[in-house]
Every structure is written in structure tokens, then in C-alpha cells.
Amino acid sequence: MITKRLFEFTGLPGLLMLLALLVLAVYVPYANLVLEKGSAFHLDTSAVVLLGKYLCFAILALSIDLVWGYCGILSLGHGAFFALGGYAMGMHLMREIGTRGVYGDPILPDFMVFLNWEELPWFWYGFDQFWFAMVMVVLAPGSLAFVFGALAFRSRVTGVYLSIITQALTFALMLAFFRNEMGFGGNNGLTDFKDVLGFDLQAQSTRIGLYLLSILALIAAYVVCRLIVLSRLGKVLIAVRDAESRTRFIGYRVEHYKLFVWTVSAMMAGVAGALYVPQVGIINPGEFAPANSIEAVIWVAVGGRGTLVGAVIGGIGVNMGKSYFTGAIPELWLFALGGLFVFVTLFLPKGILGLLSNLKRKRAASEPDGPGTEPVKERA
Amino acid sequence: MAFGIGDLPRMISGPVGLASRLRSVTLALTFTVLLVMQAGSVQAQSNSIQELAAGLAGADFNETSRIVDQIAATGDSGAVPLLEALVAGDLYYRKSDNAIFIAERGGAGYLLTDPFSGAAAGEAGRRDVTKVRVNNSLRRDIRSALGGLTLMSTDADVRLDAASAILKSRDPEAIEALDQAIAAESDDGVKLVMERARAAAILNSDSDESTKIVAVETIAQKADQEARSILLAVAEEADGALRAAIDKAVASVEASLALWSTAQNIWYGLSLGSVLLLAAIGLAITFGVMGVINMAHGEMVMIGAYVTFLVQEVIRTQAPYLFDASLLIALPLAFVTAGLVGIAIEQGVIRFLYGRPLETLLATWGLSLILQQTVRTIFGPTNQEVGAPSWMSGAFELGGLTLTYGRVWIIVFALVTFACLVVVLRRTSLGLQMRAVTQNRRMAGSMGIRTTWTDALTFGLGSGIAGIAGVALSQIDNVSPNLGQSYIIDSFMVVVFGGVGNLWGTLVGALSLGVLNKFLEPYAGAVLGKILVLVFIILFIQKRPRGLFALKGRAVDQ
Numbered sequence: 039m040i041t042k043r044l045f046e047f048t049g050l051p052g053l054l055m056l057l058a059l060l061v062l063a064v065y066v067p068y069a070n071l072v073l074e075k076g077s078a079f080h081l082d083t084s085a086v087v088l089l090g091k092y093l094c095f096a097i098l099a100l101s102i103d104l105v106w107g108y109c110g111i112l113s114l115g116h117g118a119f120f121a122l123g124g125y126a127m128g129m130h131l132m133r134e135i136g137t138r139g140v141y142g143d144p145i146l147p148d149f150m151v152f153l154n155w156e157e158l159p160w161f162w163y164g165f166d167q168f169w170f171a172m173v174m175v176v177l178a179p180g181s182l183a184f185v186f187g188a189l190a191f192r193s194r195v196t197g198v199y200l201s202i203i204t205q206a207l208t209f210a211l212m213l214a215f216f217r218n219e220m221g222f223g224g225n226n227g228l229t230d231f232k233d234v235l236g237f238d239l240q241a242q243s244t245r246i247g248l249y250l251l252s253i254l255a256l257i258a259a260y261v262v263c264r265l266i267v268l269s270r271l272g273k274v275l276i277a278v279r280d281a282e283s284r285t286r287f288i289g290y291r292v293e294h295y296k297l298f299v300w301t302v303s304a305m306m307a308g309v310a311g312a313l314y315v316p317q318v319g320i321i322n323p324g325e326f327a328p329a330n331s332i333e334a335v336i337w338v339a340v341g342g343r344g345t346l347v348g349a350v351i352g353g354i355g356v357n358m359g360k361s362y363f364t365g366a367i368p369e370l371w372l373f374a375l376g377g378l379f380v381f382v383t384l385f386l387p388k389g390i391l392g393l394l395s396n397l398k399r400k401r402a403a404s405e406p407d408g409p410g411t412e413p414v415k416e417r418a
Numbered sequence: 419m420a421f422g423i424g425d426l427p428r429m430i431s432g433p434v435g436l437a438s439r440l441r442s443v444t445l446a447l448t449f450t451v452l453l454v455m456q457a458g459s460v461q462a463q464s465n466s467i468q469e470l471a472a473g474l475a476g477a478d479f480n481e482t483s484r485i486v487d488q489i490a491a492t493g494d495s496g497a498v499p500l501l502e503a504l505v506a507g508d509l510y511y512r513k514s515d516n517a518i519f520i521a522e523r524g525g526a527g528y529l530l531t532d533p534f535s536g537a538a539a540g541e542a543g544r545r546d547v548t549k550v551r552v553n554n555s556l557r558r559d560i561r562s563a564l565g566g567l568t569l570m571s572t573d574a575d576v577r578l579d580a581a582s583a584i585l586k587s588r589d590p591e592a593i594e595a596l597d598q599a600i601a602a603e604s605d606d607g608v609k610l611v612m613e614r615a616r617a618a619a620i621l622n623s624d625s626d627e628s629t630k631i632v633a634v635e636t637i638a639q640k641a642d643q644e645a646r647s648i649l650l651a652v653a654e655e656a657d658g659a660l661r662a663a664i665d666k667a668v669a670s671v672e673a674s675l676a677l678w679s680t681a682q683n684i685w686y687g688l689s690l691g692s693v694l695l696l697a698a699i700g701l702a703i704t705f706g707v708m709g710v711i712n713m714a715h716g717e718m719v720m721i722g723a724y725v726t727f728l729v730q731e732v733i734r735t736q737a738p739y740l741f742d743a744s745l746l747i748a749l750p751l752a753f754v755t756a757g758l759v760g761i762a763i764e765q766g767v768i769r770f771l772y773g774r775p776l777e778t779l780l781a782t783w784g785l786s787l788i789l790q791q792t793v794r795t796i797f798g799p800t801n802q803e804v805g806a807p808s809w810m811s812g813a814f815e816l817g818g819l820t821l822t823y824g825r826v827w828i829i830v831f832a833l834v835t836f837a838c839l840v841v842v843l844r845r846t847s848l849g850l851q852m853r854a855v856t857q858n859r860r861m862a863g864s865m866g867i868r869t870t871w872t873d874a875l876t877f878g879l880g881s882g883i884a885g886i887a888g889v890a891l892s893q894i895d896n897v898s899p900n901l902g903q904s905y906i907i908d909s910f911m912v913v914v915f916g917g918v919g920n921l922w923g924t925l926v927g928a929l930s931l932g933v934l935n936k937f938l939e940p941y942a943g944a945v946l947g948k949i950l951v952l953v954f955i956i957l958f959i960q961k962r963p964r965g966l967f968a969l970k971g972r973a974v975d976q
Contacts, residue, residue, distance in 0.1 A: 112776045112779070114779075186956075189957070189960045190959075190960060192960075193959075193960040193961065193963055194963060195959055195960065195963045197775060197776070198711050198775045198776065198779060199914060199959065199963060201711075201776065201779060202910045202911075202914055203914075203955075203956050203959055205907060205910075206907060206910075206911060206952050206955060206956055207952075207956060209907050209952065210948075210949045210952035210953060210956075213945050213948060213949050213952075214945075214946075214949050216945065217945055217946070328907065329903075332713075332780070332783050335780060336780060336784075339780060369791070369794075369795060372787045372788070372790065372791035372794075373787075373788055373791050373792075375784070375787055376783075376784040376785060376786070376787030376788035376791065377784065377788065378784065379780050379781055379783055379784020379785075379787070380767055380781050380784040380785060380788075382780075383771065383777040383778075383780050383781040383784075384767065384770055384771070384781065387777065
């Protein structure tokens with residue numbers, strides 16, 4: 039009974055993905071901690087960190103898919119929410135360094151001492167408390183998205199216009215965070231973290247812990263997305279995506295639905311950023327670069343927009359490809375990435391998952407007694 | 419020793435300072451004695467500078483000083499090289515015949531030049547020539563003599579330089595020379611500077627108050643930083659009516675300086691605006707008219723810049739004399755190259771994505787990455803050097819503004835490009851077809867317009883214009899594979915701000931954003947200014963989602 043309900047909730051791809059994530063959650067720590075170094079199945083700690091990074095990107099991809107795939111809002115600025123969450127986390131980690139910094143100031147982070155600042159700026163207050171930082175991880179991107187979305191959706195800025203101003207938003211934030219006067223470490227960003235909640239960030243166990251936390255967060259994000267998508271609200275979102283004016287004429291307050299999903303999505307991206315920062319050990323304004331946000335969109339497109347599992351596959355898959363290419367043949371990576379953009383939009387409008395389900399349908403249609411469903415024609 | 423009593427009156431009334439005049443009188447008296455002693459050698463009285471200069475051979479300081487004064491008295495600017503060499507210590511005389519030469523080290527000992535004709539006069543051994551020695555007080559004399567001579571030069575530029583030099587030194591001894599020069603001056607521009615220099619010198623002298631007040635007014639007539647500093651320098655010591663006059667003059671100069679600085683800001687703003695316009699103008703076609711979100715637009719600009727680089731490379735190695743024309747040659751080539759790349763992109767990718775703007779955005783972003791990496795692979799990731807032709811370097815003054823030719827040309831170029839585009843769209847059959855296709859594709863097709871072909875040409879036109887923008891931007895930006903990236907967001911902002919589908923909106927949008935940016939900069943700094951402009955646009959779009967000049971009529975929405 040429960041398994042049937044679960045299956046209804048996740049669908050086959052979702053169930054397979056959850057199973058895969060569970061396998062990863064068990065296997066990776068085992069391969070890293072228990073297996074001998076010489077073993078073929080042994081995983082280096084660096085590989086664990088890399089996997090953790092991919093998982094964070096997968097969460098970001100999920101958040102983009104939620105707004106783009108299900109509500110038709112193409113955000114070219116989700117990297118901004120990701121980075122804001124990362125900065126909130128980074129600020130806590132900076133405060134936790136305490137007297138172990140280069141200048142040994144108990145309150146001021148190193149870069150502030152370096153800039154001859156006398157006291158902590160007001161917006162750094164409270165970040166020494168872990169719970170406060172965690173609240174800010176979702177609240178900072180959430181409130182920015184809420185204000186931005188409320189303005190944009192109310193005045194019915196849609197389609198490419200919205201995409202362009204989200205890009206302008208992240209670009210403006212990038213310029214702002216590059217300034218030393220902003221009080222976020224300027225060019226260098228926040229780095230040199232020591233530990234989180236007392237656990238040494240360099241320790242193997244902490245890294246495994248963060249990795250497991252990332253898997254948990256990804257599963258939670260998936261469940262949240264799935265809950266939204268399957269609910270009645272999700273149906274309205276799809277209606278907005280496919281025919282916004284029509285939905286409005288029927289009587290739905292379109293902007294409220296959009297605003298809700300937009301804000302949730304931004305918070306999710308913030309969580310992804312917060313998990314990302316302790317694993318890579320740095321956050322700098324480069325994360326706000328518009329190119330990063332667009333790259334994140336292509337993860338979703340590759341996996342298949344409008345399919346949550348596709349976003350996760352895209353987020354992890356494209357980044358694995360990136361790691362491989364930039365290591366092996368760096369000059370080819372931009373060709374590959376650019377080619378991917380063009381190829382996917384031209385030939386795989388529904389991504390990898392869309393391709394798979396098309397194949398399945400064709401096979402079903404070619405069998406004489408198969409249930410052969412007609413492909414649903416959807417408006418882009 | 420060619421020197422006669424007949425020169426004395428000239429010497430006394432000559433255009434030299436009071437002090438040197440007094441000295442001349444006493445020197446002349448002693449010289450009379452000398453003359454008597456050398457009675458046998460006295461020649462016909464002559465005041466030609468050649469003969470005066472001959473006396474420099476073996477002269478002591480006093481004698482040299484006297485001769486310099488006399489040369490100054492002749493007012494003959496032919497003596498300028500001689501005096502300049504003298505003050506620099508390059509003037510020598512040959513021991514064998516006491517002839518005077520400008521000498522510089524070279525050959526066996528010295529290379530000799532005739533100080534009057536400038537012609538080479540052979541070489542001399544190190545021991546064959548002796549330097550005409552000068553000391554510091556003599557150098558001062560020579561300089562003021564030089565000032566007097568150059569003020570009377572036949573070359574207006576030399577006179578202007580001399581007057582400007584006095585304006586800087588504010589030497590009271592130059593007043594009389596200036597008086598003479600002003601009386602003789604025919605060029606209004608030079609005369610103005612001379613009068614200013616005279617006024618500055620008067621303020622520095624011990625003239626009476628009323629003269630000085632007149633001088634203050636003269637100086638305040640042209641309100642620039644120099645006038646302000648001259649006035650502030652004398653304000654310290656002045657009192658009474660003079661002080662009041664100076665304070666008033668300083669206030670008026672400062673007010674007018676503030677006005678000019680506003681004008682300068684507007685100029686910088688227009689200059690930035692024209693750059694934005696250039697970058698956005700092609701996008702106004704592809705995005706504004708066709709509705710294609712071309713994220714590879716910046717790369718078209720980059721291609722144009724690289725075409726300029728290639729043209730200059732070829733010219734450098736093959737035909738250096740064509741360098742000044744390099745940009746003109748690059749323009750059509752950049753247009754064609756970028757246009758062809760644009761048509762290829764349209765035919766290869768974009769035409770399959772019409773009606774799916776978000777996918778177009780992603781695909782063209784991918785193309786931009788590919789184009790960047792291609793250029794990086796071919797030319798390397800570093801900045802390429804693109805030179806400026808001579809007609810684009812330098813600057814000129816307009817009132818209190820300093821305008822560089824490069825910026826002026828870019829503004830002119832942006833406006834001309836814009837005008838051409840408007841003409842193409844409004845007055846040619848291609849433009850007519852373009853507008854027809856974008857307004858109603860099926861109807862246009864029914865009328866016999868080959869819509870797919872028109873799409874390709876329109877996109878090619880937009881890309882080509884981005885290419886020629888690249889030629890202009892190569893002059894002010896680093897030509898690197900990332901060139902386009904820095905313009906893409908700005909370009910979209912301009913087009914969206916101005917109103918999509920409206921060329922005039924793009925023009926107004928670009929120029930007003932440029933000016934806004936430059937006016938924010940002094941208060942907020944360059945980066946914060948840019949951030950504020952971005953925030954302003956984001957908010958503006960909330961208020962007017964269709965831009966500044968939205969197309970009227972029913973919006974085609976779903």
C-alpha cells in the first residue's frame with residue numbers, strides 16, 4: 039500500500055532516482071572510509087567533495103526547473119540566489135574562524151582588519167549564530183526574489199523581458215559584491231574557513247557528513263518540488279506556463295501563483311549555495327556572473343525541462359562532463375558546452391528524459407496491441 | 419667687434435626690461451672707452467644679427483650680456499636658434515677665424531651648424547672650438563630676450579607659444595615686450611593670449627591698483643583653471659578694491675567652470691551613449707525588429723573588432739602608407755564578415771527556433787561560446803593591439819571643453835550608422851519587406867515576399883551593423899575574445915529601455931543612459947553608478963514593460 043502510494047508520488051523515473059541517491063548515500067562513504075586505497079572501488083575524498091558539489095548543482099537545477107519547466111519563467115539570474123545563500127553561509131563560517139584568522143581579531147574577519155575597518159557592519163550582526171545564518175540562507179534569496187518577483191509579475195513582465203532583467207539583476211549584484219565597500223570581501227570573497235559547528239572542514243568525516251547532507255537536501259528539494267507540482271497549485275502553474283492570459287481570464291490570480299513558486303525556487307537555490315560553500319571552501323562574486331546562471335539553465339535543458347528527474351540528471355551529468363573536459367582538454371570545453379546549448383535546443387527540446395519517453399512511446403505505438411498514447415502537443 | 423655708438427639709442431628704447439636697459443647704459447659707457455682703444459678695427463655701423471653674434475667669440479659675461487640685449491633689440495626672430503643654443507650651452511666659436519657655430523659632439527670632435535641658416539658647417543676638432551660661456555644671470559637675460567624675439571616672430575604658432583610661456587611665468591619684465599607685440603599682432607587668437615599674459619604679468623608686477631583691476635577683468639574673461647589659479651595666487655597679497663575685484667572675478671570664473679564641467683559631463687555621457695548606441699544598434703534590428711534574442715550579438719561586435727585588427731596587420735606588413743585608411747577599409751569588410759556569420763547563424767540555427775524565444779536565447783548563447791572559443795583558438799586569449807589612425811588621435815578645445823578626436827569620431831560614426839539604418843528601413847525595398855514580414859508574416863508571404871530570405875537578410879543586416887560597431891569599438895576597448903561579453907547586457911538594457919521595435923527609442927535610450935551614467939559617476943563612483951543604472955532600468959521596466967517608446971496598438975500576446 040505504502041509502496042504504491044510512493045510510486046504514485048514519484049513516478050518511475052523519480053523512484054529510480056531516489057533509489058540511486060540512496061545507493062550513493064551508502065556506497066560513497068563506504069568506498070571512501072572502509073575500502074583500502076589500492077582497491078579499484080576506492081573513492082578519494084576529493085571525489086566525494088566533487089560529488090557533493092554536483093549534488094548542490096542538482097538542487098540548483100531543480101529550483102530552475104521548478105520555475106522554468108513548470109511555470110515558464112526562464113530565469114537567467116538564479117545564480118544570484120545560489121550565491122546569496124552561499125554568502126549567508128560564508129558569513130557564518132567567517133565569524134566562526136574567530137581568533138584563528140591571520141590577524142587574530144576575535145570579531146572582525148581578516149579582510150575587514152585589512153581594510154582598517156573599526157567595527158562590524160550592521161548586516162554582519164547575528165551571523166555568529168548558526169541558526170541565524172541558516173534562516174538567512176533562505177531568507178536573503180527568498181526576500182530578494184519576493185520583492186523582485188512581486189514587482190515584475192504585478193507589472194506583467196514576462197518571457198524574454200523577464201529573462202533579461204533577471205540577468206541584469208545578477209549582473210548588478212556581481213558588480214556590487216566586487217566592491218570592497220560592500221563589506222563582503224570584495225574581489226576575494228569569503229574564504230579560509232576553518233570549521234562549521236565545531237567540525238573541522240578539512241576533516242574527512244566532515245566532508246562525508248556534508249556530502250550526506252547534500253543528498254538529503256536534494257531528496258528534500260525533490261519532494262518539495264514534487265509536492266508543488268502534483269498539487270492543484272501545480273496544475274495552475276502548468277496552465278500559466280502554457281497559456282498565461284487564458285489562465286488569467288479564467289479567474290486565477292496568475293501573479294500570486296508565479297510569485298509563490300518563484301520565491302520557493304529562490305530559497306531552494308539559496309540552500310544549494312549554502313551547502314556548496316563549505317564543500318568548496320570559498321564564495322566570491324564570480325558566482326554571480328550571468329554566464330553561471332545561463333549555464334545552470336542548460337543543465338535543466340539537457341536533462342529535460344518539466345521533468346524534475348531530468349533536471350537532476352542534467353545538473354550532475356553536465357558538470358561531470360565539465361570536470362572531465364576542463365581537466366583533459368580544456369580548450370574544447372567551451373566548444374562542447376556551446377555545442378550542447380545548440381544541439382539540445384535544436385534536437386532535444388525535451389532533453390534526455392523527453393527523448394527516452396518518446397522512444398518508449400514509439401515502441402509502444404509500433405506494437406499492435408500496445409496502449410499507444412498520442413504524444414501530447416505542448417506549447418513551448 | 420662690430421659694434422657702434424649708433425646702436426645706443428636703439429638699445430635704450432629696445433623692448434627689454436628696465437633693469438637690463440639701465441645696465442645697457444652703463445655698459446655702453448664703458449664700451450665707448452673700449453671703442454676708442456680699438457679705434458682701428460671699428461667697421462661700418464651695422465646692426466645685423468650675424469655681425470652682432472660674431473662679437474660673442476671670446477666675449478666675457480658682460481660683453482655677452484650686452485650683445486644679447488642688442489640682438490634682442492633687433493627684434494629679428496632669425497636669432498632665436500642662436501640664443502637657444504647659447505642658453506643651452508651649445509654655442510661655440512672657432513679659434514682660427516672666430517666664427518660662431520652651434521656644435522654638438524660627433525665625428526672627430528664636434529659637428530658644426532650655422533646658427534642662422536641651420537646648414538651643416540663641417541666638423542671641428544675638440545681643441546679647435548671654444549664654448550661661449552654663460553652664467554645664470556645671463557641665462558635669465560637670454561630667456562627674456564628670447565621671449566621678446568619670439569613674440570615678434572613671423573610664425574603665429576611661435577608667437578602663441580611665447581605668449582603662453584609668459585602667461586605661465588607671469589614675468590613682469592615681459593610687459594613692455596608684450597605691449598609692442600600686442601600693438602603689432604594681427605592674429606586675434608594670439609592677441610588674446612598676449613593680453614592675458616600681459617594682464618598676468620601686471621598682476622605680478624608693482625603696478626598701481628586700477629591697472630591691476632583692469633588686468634583682473636582681462637583674466638576673468640576667459641574662465642579656465644589657469645585663470646582661477648592666477649587670480650588665487652595674487653588674491654593672497656591683495657587688499658581693498660583689488661581684493662574685492664579678484665574675489666568677484668574668482669567667483670564668476672568658478673561659476674562658469676562649474677557650467678563647463680557640467681557640459682563636460684554631458685559630453686562624456688554622450689560619448690558613452692554613442693558607444694552604447696553602437697553596441698545596441700544591431701540588436702535593435704535582430705531583437706527589436708525581428709524579436710530574435712541574439713545572445714551572440716556581442717560576438718558579432720568582437721568579429722568586427724578582429725577584422726579591424728587583421729586589416730591593420732596586413733597593412734602594417736604590406737602597405738604601411740595605407741594605415742590612416744585602415745578603419746575605412748575595415749568597415750565594409752567587418753560588415754560583410756559579421757553579416758555572413760549572422761546569415762549562417764540564422765540559416766543554421768535560428769530559423770528552426772522562430773516562435774520559441776527562450777530556446778533561441780539558449781541556442782545563441784551556445785553559439786556565442788563557440789564563437790568566442792574559436793577566436794581564442796585562432797588568435798590566442800590575449801589582447802590584440804589595434805592602432806588609431808592619425809586623424810583619430812589628438813584633441814581640441816571648445817570653450818572650456820577638451821574634446822578628443824577619437825570620441826568625436828565615434829559619436830559622429832554612431833549617429834551616421836544610425837541614420838543609415840533608418841534610411842535602409844524606411845526608404846529601401848529591403849526595408850519595406852523587412853517591416854512587412856515582421857508585421858504580418860503570412861500576409862507578406864502572400865504578397866510575394868520571400869519571407870525566409872528576408873529573415874536571413876534582416877539578421878545579416880543586424881549582425882553586419884554589429885560588425886561595423888566592432889570597428890569603432892576596437893578603438894576604445896581591448897580587442898580580446900571577451901570583447902562582446904562586456905557589451906551584451908548593456909545592449910539589451912538599451913534596447914529594452916528604449917522600447918523594443920523602435921529604432922528612435924534605441925537612440926534616445928542609449929544617449930540618456932550614457933548621460934545618466936556619467937552624471938552618477940562623480941557622486942557614486944563608476945561601479946556604483948553602473949549598478950544604480952541597472953537597478954533604475956529594472957525598476958523602469960516594471961513601470962513600463964514595453965520600454966520608453968512602446969509601439970502603440972494591441973500587443974500580440976499569445
